[in-house]
Amino acid sequence: MSLxxxxxxxxxxxxxxxxxxxxxxxxxAGSFTALLGPSGCGKSTVLNLVAGFVRASExxxxxxSAPVRGPGPERGVVFQHYALFPWRTAxxxxxxxxxxxxxxxPERRRRALAALAEVGLADGAEKYPAQLSGGMxxxxxxxxxxxxxxxxxxxDEPFGAxxxxxxxxxxxxxxxxxxxxxxxxxxxxxxxxxxxxxAERVIVLGGTPGRILADHTVPxxxxxxxxxxxxxxxxxxx
Ligand SMILES: Nc1ncnc2c1ncn2[C@@H]1O[C@H](COP(=O)(O)OP(=O)(O)OP(=O)(O)O)[C@@H](O)[C@H]1O
Numbered sequence: 505m506s507l508x509x510x511x512x513x514x515x516x517x518x519x520x521x522x523x524x525x526x527x528x529x530x531x532x533a534g535s536f537t538a539l540l541g542p543s544g545c546g547k548s549t550v551l552n553l554v555a556g557f558v559r560a561s562e563x564x565x566x567x568x569s570a571p572v573r574g575p576g577p578e579r580g581v582v583f584q585h586y587a588l589f590p591w592r593t594a595x596x597x598x599x600x601x602x603x604x605x606x607x608x609x610p611e612r613r614r615r616a617l618a619a620l621a622e623v624g625l626a627d628g629a630e631k632y633p634a635q636l637s638g639g640m641x642x643x644x645x646x647x648x649x650x651x652x653x654x655x656x657x658x659x660d661e662p663f664g665a666x667x668x669x670x671x672x673x674x675x676x677x678x679x680x681x682x683x684x685x686x687x688x689x690x691x692x693x694x695x696x697x698x699x700x701x702x703a704e705r706v707i708v709l710g711g712t713p714g715r716i717l718a719d720h721t722v723p724x725x726x727x728x729x730x731x732x733x734x735x736x737x738x739x740x741x742x
Contacts, residue, residue, distance in 0.1 A: 506534040506688045507578060507655040509554055513563035515713075516549050523549050525713040526563065533655075536682055536689040538699035538706045542739065546714030547692040551658050554690060555581050567656055577605055580654030584661040586645040588633040594620060594644045595629040601648045619651035620644070623677060639670035643677075650681065656688045663698070675701055696735055700727075708738040 509531040516524040523546045531537050539547050552558040553565055556574040565572040567579060575581075588597045598616035599609075607615070620629050623643040633641055642662060649657060659678075663671040679702060682689055693699050699706045700722055708718040718738040720731060 505653065505655045506686050507568040508533045509656055509688060509690070510566045511550070511553070511563065512566075514550075514553060514560050514565065515562040516546070516553060516558060517561045522561075522713040524553075525711075525715050527715060529707070529716065531656075531688055531690060533688055534686045535705060536691070536703045538691045538693055538703035539709060540693060540696060540699045540706055540735065540739065541709035541714070541717075543694065545709045545711065547694075547709055548660055549714070550709070551581075551660050551690060551692050554656070555579055555658050577652050578654055579656045579658060580649035580652055582642075582645050582649050582657070582659045582662045584664045586633075586641045588641055588644055588648075590633050593630050593632055594625060594636065594640075594647070597633075597644055598648045598651050602651055605652060615651045615653075616647070619647035622650060622681065623647045637670070638666055639674060642666065642674060646674075646678075646681075650685075654687060656690070657682075659689065659691045661692055661694070664693075671698075678702065696732060696739070699735075700732060706735055708735060710739065 511527055511529040514524060514527045515522060539550060541547050549558060553560055556572045556576060592600060595616045598619055599612045602612040602615060617629060620626055623646050625640060625643045625647065628636055628640055663674045666674060691702060704722055706720045706722055707716055710717045720735060
């Protein structure tokens with residue numbers, strides 16, 4: 505299940521400061537796009553506009569045929585900081601997130617356990633966040649997003665706080681989940697190698713206010729040093 509996401513003539517302001525300038529972007533249904541750029545260029549703002557957490561000052565965002573007017577269950581979000589409730593177990597955290605869907609309790613439980621199993625955390629379902637490693641907590645956050653069966657998955661530097669090995673494992677897990685589910689993914693990162701390892705397409709955002717500086721297709725299994733160098737050049741040219 506996936507939806508196309510469209511950004512049309514999108515600008516965003518915080519107070520008087522324009523942080524995004526009339527940006528157009530189309531994320532085809534089922535695509536995996538990395539949004540790369542230096543700190544402060546507006547990557548999170550783009551993601552938050554699609555999530556419906558931030559309102560555009562100009563232009564519009566649509567998911568499928570519907571304009572985005574606020575958060576919605578068809579758009580799941582995973583942040584760098586997992587924001588789990590410490591007093592709920594892994595299963596409890598996922599179940600709680602499903603409450604807003606109005607699902608009956610047994611269905612919430614079934615979906616929570618299935619999502620935790622899908623991220624490789626079946627054994628940790630009854631553990632509390634403090635009993636889980638950072639990587640495991642991020643798996644819970646991923647399960648929480650997936651359990652709602654979103655058609656768009658928005659990820660804001662989700663692996664930024666993890667050690668290198670855990671991060672690589674999480675990248676593999678995410679690729680596998682994406683290949684299995686076909687969800688449209690928008691993945692914010694400032695790490696070129698992460699963007700190239702994960703995405704089919706890398707968009708470089710930069711400038712003040714932010715705009716799209718480059719848009720690259722990543723050939724499957726690409727370890728292309730020329731592409732990496734080109735993207736690094738775009739990142740540095742802002
Ligand atoms: N709530 C806010 N109020 C005021 N200014 C904000 C707010 N959120 C972001 N900004 C500013 O908007 C600009 C873009 O921020 P944004 O978080 O989108 O960038 P980013 O590329 O995701 O950065 P980072 O990689 O550091 O997370 C920055 O200059 C930031 O300081």
